[in-house]
Amino acid sequence: MVTYLYNEIFCSKRMNKIQKFTGRFMEALVKACGYMTALTVILIVLFLFSEGISFFSMRPTEDNTALWVNKSNTVQQLSATQVKDVFDRKITNWQEVGGANMPIQLFTIDELAETFTEDQLGKSFEHVPRCINAFIDSVPGTLAFFGDKQTEAGLPAARRMEMAKISFIGFVSGTEWFPTSQPVASMGIMPLLLGTLLVAFFSIVFALPLGLAAAVYMAEIADDRIRRVLKPMIELLAGIPSVVYGFFGLVVIVPFVQEQFNLPVGETALAGSIVLGIMALPTIITVSEDALRTTPRYMKEASLALGASHWQTIKNVMIPYAGSGITAAAILGIGRAIGETMAVLMVTGNSAIIPHSLLQPVRTIPATIAAELGEAPFGGLHFKALFALGCILFVITLVINLFVELVLKKRDKQQ
Amino acid sequence: MKNIQIYLIGLSLLAASCGGGNTGNETKTPAMSISIKGSDTVLPLSQKEAEDFMNGIPGAAITVVGGGSGTGITALMDGTTDICMSSRDLKAGERLKFTEKQMDIKEITIGYDALTVIVHPSNKVEQLTREQLEGVFTGAITNWKELGGDDMPIVAYSRESSSGTYEFFKEHVMDKKNYASSVLNMPATGAIVQSIGQTKGAIGYIGLAYATSSVKSLKVSYDQGKSFVAPSIAGAKDKTYPIARPLYYFYDGKKESSVKGFVDYVMSPEGQKIVADIGYVPVQ
Numbered sequence: 245m246v247t248y249l250y251n252e253i254f255c256s257k258r259m260n261k262i263q264k265f266t267g268r269f270m271e272a273l274v275k276a277c278g279y280m281t282a283l284t285v286i287l288i289v290l291f292l293f294s295e296g297i298s299f300f301s302m303r304p305t306e307d308n309t310a311l312w313v314n315k316s317n318t319v320q321q322l323s324a325t326q327v328k329d330v331f332d333r334k335i336t337n338w339q340e341v342g343g344a345n346m347p348i349q350l351f352t353i354d355e356l357a358e359t360f361t362e363d364q365l366g367k368s369f370e371h372v373p374r375c376i377n378a379f380i381d382s383v384p385g386t387l388a389f390f391g392d393k394q395t396e397a398g399l400p401a402a403r404r405m406e407m408a409k410i411s412f413i414g415f416v417s418g419t420e421w422f423p424t425s426q427p428v429a430s431m432g433i434m435p436l437l438l439g440t441l442l443v444a445f446f447s448i449v450f451a452l453p454l455g456l457a458a459a460v461y462m463a464e465i466a467d468d469r470i471r472r473v474l475k476p477m478i479e480l481l482a483g484i485p486s487v488v489y490g491f492f493g494l495v496v497i498v499p500f501v502q503e504q505f506n507l508p509v510g511e512t513a514l515a516g517s518i519v520l521g522i523m524a525l526p527t528i529i530t531v532s533e534d535a536l537r538t539t540p541r542y543m544k545e546a547s548l549a550l551g552a553s554h555w556q557t558i559k560n561v562m563i564p565y566a567g568s569g570i571t572a573a574a575i576l577g578i579g580r581a582i583g584e585t586m587a588v589l590m591v592t593g594n595s596a597i598i599p600h601s602l603l604q605p606v607r608t609i610p611a612t613i614a615a616e617l618g619e620a621p622f623g624g625l626h627f628k629a630l631f632a633l634g635c636i637l638f639v640i641t642l643v644i645n646l647f648v649e650l651v652l653k654k655r656d657k658q659q
Numbered sequence: 660m661k662n663i664q665i666y667l668i669g670l671s672l673l674a675a676s677c678g679g680g681n682t683g684n685e686t687k688t689p690a691m692s693i694s695i696k697g698s699d700t701v702l703p704l705s706q707k708e709a710e711d712f713m714n715g716i717p718g719a720a721i722t723v724v725g726g727g728s729g730t731g732i733t734a735l736m737d738g739t740t741d742i743c744m745s746s747r748d749l750k751a752g753e754r755l756k757f758t759e760k761q762m763d764i765k766e767i768t769i770g771y772d773a774l775t776v777i778v779h780p781s782n783k784v785e786q787l788t789r790e791q792l793e794g795v796f797t798g799a800i801t802n803w804k805e806l807g808g809d810d811m812p813i814v815a816y817s818r819e820s821s822s823g824t825y826e827f828f829k830e831h832v833m834d835k836k837n838y839a840s841s842v843l844n845m846p847a848t849g850a851i852v853q854s855i856g857q858t859k860g861a862i863g864y865i866g867l868a869y870a871t872s873s874v875k876s877l878k879v880s881y882d883q884g885k886s887f888v889a890p891s892i893a894g895a896k897d898k899t900y901p902i903a904r905p906l907y908y909f910y911d912g913k914k915e916s917s918v919k920g921f922v923d924y925v926m927s928p929e930g931q932k933i934v935a936d937i938g939y940v941p942v943q
Contacts, residue, residue, distance in 0.1 A: 251811040332797065393755055424820045425837050435840070493852065499857045508860045511843055564660045594819070594844035607841050615819040615846055621733050 259308035289638070295361050296635035299628035300415070304409045304428050306625070310395070311427065312402040319343040320453075321408060326432040330387060331427065338385060346385040351376070353390065354596050372648045373397035386522075389427040396513055414552040415632065421596035421607070421624045423616065435596045437636070439606030442599050443588065444512050444581040447520035452574050454521075455528030456563075462529070463536040464558055468646050482509035490590030495520035498591055507603055514602040531576060535569020536562055572648045583637065585610035589607030609637050691719040693921055694740045697731020698773060698823050700866065701906050706879055711933065712765055712924050721921065726856070728823035736760060741918050743909040746772065747830075748824035763912035763923045769925050771940035773867040773895035774902040777852070777874040779859050783858065784808040786878035786887040791830050795862060798839025803860060811857035815842045816851050816863035824848075827904050862903075867892065868938025895940045906939065 304324045329335040339345045381401035418432015502510030547557040593605025620626040702725040709721040710783035731743035794800035804810045818825045855861040856873035881901040894900030931941040
């Protein structure tokens with residue numbers, strides 16, 4: 245009875261039709277998923293770049309604010325760094341920025357309240373523009389900073405000092421990162437860029453020899469039993485959340501680095517490189533082990549037949565054969581290291597200084613984005629600067645991935 | 660045959676779960692719903708207050724979200740939150756924007772937080788003036804021997820720029836000057852305590868509630884070294900300790916009726932007891 249029913253249902257023509265229909269339906273569904281994924285990627289990239297590129301048409305001052313100087317002042321323009329130094333009182337004379345020899349007098353809303361009485365300012369602050377104007381007029385060395393609201397009535401004695409728009413070159417070559425400094429943000433990403441590349445590069449320098457050795461051991465030397473234990477353990481390494489690596493790094497590696505090198509501070513590029521190296525290990529081991537395994541059997545056998553030892557075969561036949569695969573593993577590892585955020589944020593100290601050695605704190609691009617996006621006002625200058633950073637990070641990883649494609653293509657040709 | 664069985668079981672399960680879902684999902688609209696957003700410093704406090712408040716009043720729904728003081732203030736401007744929690748006062752520009760939007764912002768101090776300057780326990784330095792702290796964090800002073808300590812480089816730790824504490828310290832201790840680029844920025848207060856505990860030349864600032872025995876708190880002076888005060892809850896309360904900052908709730912005065920119940924609860928003796936429990940200084 246059961247057999248009869250089974251045949252009736254599954255072998256009838258109608259069933260065939262249904263099967264065909266389900267087949268087509270599933271194909272369409274899979275296709276739709278594929279397109280949707282591609283579309284999502286494109287949308288993300290478009291969003292990233294539309295936000296990031298609009299950054300370069302902005303001025304480094306806050307919206308609706310401006311700097312004002314006395315009309316007689318000969319200084320036409322100040323750079324963002326100069327303004328920052330003036331407000332930090334590191335520059336105190338106009339001579340230092342190419343002007344006449346007179347002291348710089350800062351004048352902001354705080355000084356306004358200290359200089360003038362409430363009566364002078366008016367009940368609803370209606371006399372504020374007049375007071376500002378009077379002050380700038382009487383003190384020729386004034387550098388005033390006010391919102392447009394307070395100056396919209398016009399300041400006849402003053403000249404508005406426009407800040408230069410942010411340029412791509414200035415953004416990349418600038419050496420100071422003070423995105424929230426008032427009144428002018430200085431945004432130079434050179435320290436961040438160098439920090440990111442330094443940490444990523446040295447993480448691979450540490451991880452590649454270790455990873456390659458482990459891959460050789462797993463592919464050739466280890467017997468089955470050991471491999472069955474080792475392989476899942478290494479894969480597990482890829483599954484540990486990065487914040488756990490970060491915490492491990494902060495509590496174990498940072499003090500270790502500090503003691504070994506007798507440093508004043510352990511949060512350094514070196515600590516970051518070590519943590520990232522550990523994190524890149526699974527990628528490197530898995531990819532290079534796969535590459536080593538693709539060595540054709542006949543090549544190995546030919547080498548052994550010629551009298552080469554096992555080690556000589558590995559060294560002279562297998563590793564050269566898998567060379568491009570191993571290169572791909574290293575580049576993929578770098579890609580992972582460049583984009584890593586949380587672990588680096590916790591162990592590198594995050595000082596935005598241009599690194600001169602591995603034993604200094606560094607600040608990386610992903611760490612900067614993660615740490616600062618929370619407070620950056622939506623759509624503002626700082627917000628867009630972080631998106632521009634994201635674009636640069638994207639371009640770096642894109643170049644790296646293209647490079648991997650190129651290397652792997654070369655390998656396919658070799659075979 | 661097996662396939663059909665599996666399908667059938669699956670179908671019946673699906674039907675059952677749908678049925679169950681329908682009967683169980685009779686949501687009531689809450690009698691009172693408030694959203695609170697802003698400072699991460701105030702966040703744990705608001706969460707505890709909201710929990711206890713909701714326990715007392717069934718049907719009340721309070722959502723508490725962090726993100727930083729600036730985020731909360733922007734949200735209040737855009738009308739996407741009812742109460743903004745903040746660990747700093749409104750900036751002049753922000754006040755101006757609120758006036759332009761014709762919002763009558765009410766400001767309530769719900770408690771105080773004393774900022775403590777900490778160093779490694781082995782450090783000989785016991786006290787610093789405000790000017791010395793400014794020098795350390797702007798990079799003008801780089802060695803402990805300039806401050807009467809051993810000859811070792813100073814390693815200054817700060818919070819990230821997203822933190823209200825970062826802004827408060829810059830404004831009230833560093834005379835609004837920028838931090839030196841070489842200052843180390845840590846993502847969390849806990850990380851600062853951890854790092855200073857294991858770094859001999861370290862100095863940093865944290866909320867009083869975070870101080871542990873693995874670090875040493877310094878006395879500070881705001882009168883050029885005439886008198887030094889050690890950080891304490893009592894000192895923050897009677898304002899003898901200079902680096903204490905108020906923790907605020909901001910809300911739109913026009914919507915006062917909807918948030919009043921909760922704000923009153925926070926200011927009540929019961930609510931203020933929670934302030935003390937969390938490790939901040941109550942207002943009364």
